[in-house]
Amino acid sequence: MSTPFDILSEEETELLSDEGLPEWIDPMLATLVDDPFSDPDWIYERKLDGERCIAYCDGDEVRLMSRNEREITANYPELADALVSQSLHMQCVFDGEVVAFDGDVTSFQKLQPRMQVSTVQQARQSDVAVFLYLFDILHLDGSNLRDLPLRPRKEILRRTIELEDPLRFTSHRNENGEELYEDACASGWEGLIAKDATSGYEGKRSRDWLKFKCVGQQEFVVGGFTDPEGSRSEFGALLIGYNAGDSFVYAGMVGTGFDEGTLDRLGSQLRASEIDDSPFSAGKPPESAHWVDPEMVVEVGFTEWTDAGRLRHPRYLGLRRDKPAEDVVRETAS
Numbered sequence: 001m002s003t004p005f006d007i008l009s010e011e012e013t014e015l016l017s018d019e020g021l022p023e024w025i026d027p028m029l030a031t032l033v034d035d036p037f038s039d040p041d042w043i044y045e046r047k048l049d050g051e052r053c054i055a056y057c058d059g060d061e062v063r064l065m066s067r068n069e070r071e072i073t074a075n076y077p078e079l080a081d082a083l084v085s086q087s088l089h090m091q092c093v094f095d096g097e098v099v100a101f102d103g104d105v106t107s108f109q110k111l112q113p114r115m116q117v118s119t120v121q122q123a124r125q126s127d128v129a130v131f132l133y134l135f136d137i138l139h140l141d142g143s144n145l146r147d148l149p150l151r152p153r154k155e156i157l158r159r160t161i162e163l164e165d166p167l168r169f170t171s172h173r174n175e176n177g178e179e180l181y182e183d184a185c186a187s188g189w190e191g192l193i194a195k196d197a198t199s200g201y202e203g204k205r206s207r208d209w210l211k212f213k214c215v216g217q218q219e220f221v222v223g224g225f226t227d228p229e230g231s232r233s234e235f236g237a238l239l240i241g242y243n244a245g246d247s248f249v250y251a252g253m254v255g256t257g258f259d260e261g262t263l264d265r266l267g268s269q270l271r272a273s274e275i276d277d278s279p280f281s282a283g284k285p286p287e288s289a290h291w292v293d294p295e296m297v298v299e300v301g302f303t304e305w306t307d308a309g310r311l312r313h314p315r316y317l318g319l320r321r322d323k324p325a326e327d328v329v330r331e332t333a334s
Contacts, residue, residue, distance in 0.1 A: 004140065004159040008152055015147040015200075021058055021091045025138055025146075026203030027067045028095075030193055030211040034333040036181035041198050043150065043172040044180050047191035047211060048133055049106040050099035051115060052322060053079075055132070057092045060084050064098075066322040072098075077120045079132045079166055086161040094157070095136035095201075096170070100128050105188045108299055109257070112318040116265070134163065135170035138201055146201040153201070185214035216303055217317070220251060221325045222296040223279045224289040225270050233260065234267030238316065239285050240300060242330045249330070250283025251309065254300055257316030266319075269296065283309065295325050 005013065052067040053076075062080040064073040073080050076098055083094075099106040100114065114130055117123045137157040138146050145153055154172070163169045173180050174197075181192045191213040199208035224239035237255035241248050258266070273292045278285060297320040302311040 004156040005143075007155050007159070008148075012148055012152055017144045017147065018142055019139065019144040020142070021056065022093060022139060023056075024065070024069055025054065025093060027052060027054060028136075028201050028203060028209055029067075029205040030209035031205055031207050032331050032333050033210045033212065036178045036192065036194070036212050038175055038177040040175060041196060042177065042194050043154075043174055043197045044177045045135060045170050045172045045193045045195065046184060046189055047193050047213070048097040048099050048170070049108045049190040049217075050097045050111055050133075051108075053096050053098045053132060054138075055079075055083055055094040055096065055134075057083050057090060057094070059089065059091070068322045068324065070321060072115075074120045075114055075117055075123055076130055076132070077123050079130065082132070082167050083161075086167070090160070091139070091141055092137060092160060093139040094134050095138060096132050096134040098130055098132055100130050106190070109317045112262075115318065115321065129166075131166045131168050133168045133170045136201065148200065149198045150195055150201075151197045181212055181214075189214055190217060191215070215301060216305075216311075217299065217301045218331045219297050219320050219323055219328045220254075220300050221248070221294045221328050222270070222292060222298055223248065223250070223294045224285060224291045226253065226255075226286065226289055232263070234263040235270060235290075238266075238298065239280075239289055240298065240311075240314075241280055241283065241294070242328050243326065244282070244329065247282045248280050248294060249309070250280040250285045251330075252311040252314055253286075254298075254311075254314045254316050256314075257301075262316070266296075297321075297323055297325050297328060 054065045056063040062083045066072050100111040102110045114128050184192045194210045196208040220240035222238050223241050226236035228236045237253040241250045275291050275293050278291050279294045299317040299320050300314050301317050302314040304312050
């Protein structure tokens with residue numbers, strides 16, 4: 001009887017090791033760099049603008065976990081259902097990304113309503129369709145696959161389950177990384193991921209996975225807000241920053257990207273976390289602001305950084321629940 005492991009060479013088979021189904025595997029993270037390249041030992045994937053998801057399947061039980069070990073199964077019950085129907089007789093761990101689409105482009109902002117639901121019923125009643133793009137398999141039926149090179153892992157993934165909506169395979173290209181990056185940016189993608197196809201899976205940020213961004217976008221921590229003006233309710237703009245060593249650095253104000261529901265939801269959270277003094281220790285936020293405990297993490301899009309260290313044309317994209325505030329730093333290419 002054939003198995004997904006039949007595609008492995010003898011040398012690759014020796015890289016497998018026995019293990020029980022893990023309770024948790026730290027996700028592998030990509031390093032930001034500037035210059036796309038081509039290399040036959042690397043593969044190139046679309047950078048998806050969604051929520052990272054590690055799926056733990058044990059027969060008819062499925063746990064969907066965010067990258068910071070928070071269970072998100074209730075937010076995406078149809079994805080768990082799809083995995084159960086595929087893996088009734090398997091124990092496996094998949095790595096992937098949950099996305100929603102705005103036209104042909106994945107959109108973190110479009111995904112926000114699903115990220116904010118609190119019950120399975122609310123998720124099932126949502127009109128936001130979600131998909132799980134799978135790009136790696138880390139464990140299968142008592143075997144640790146993480147020491148295998150990436151290409152055989154991806155082939156085992158293809159052979160393990162039937163990938164049909166809402167489960168999708170993250171396709172890749174084996175060459176012409178520069179050309180794919182240009183196509184990605186022209187198509188409105190967030191960017192490109194390059195992965196060393198000879199590498200194993202490390203549970204940390206690594207230079208074996210690299211990311212090239214087409215747009216400015218990253219997480220920031222909210223440190224305050226301004227009063228609303230005109231017809232705007234709740235607040236005018238968010239004051240955001242990032243950590244640099246022991247400093248909390250002011251990066252600017254975000255006043256666009258909010259609908260009324262978002263203003264109401266964020267406004268109540270901001271008022272509940274108000275403090276007396278500014279949490280910023282660097283930069284020059286406006287003095288006439290309300291200050292908050294710097295714990296709320298938001299995703300912000302922008303065109304560029306100014307020479308003064310501020311964001312140009314920032315826009316709010318959504319709340320992030322998968323990264324603690326203390327880990328938010330300014331992303332720079334290395």
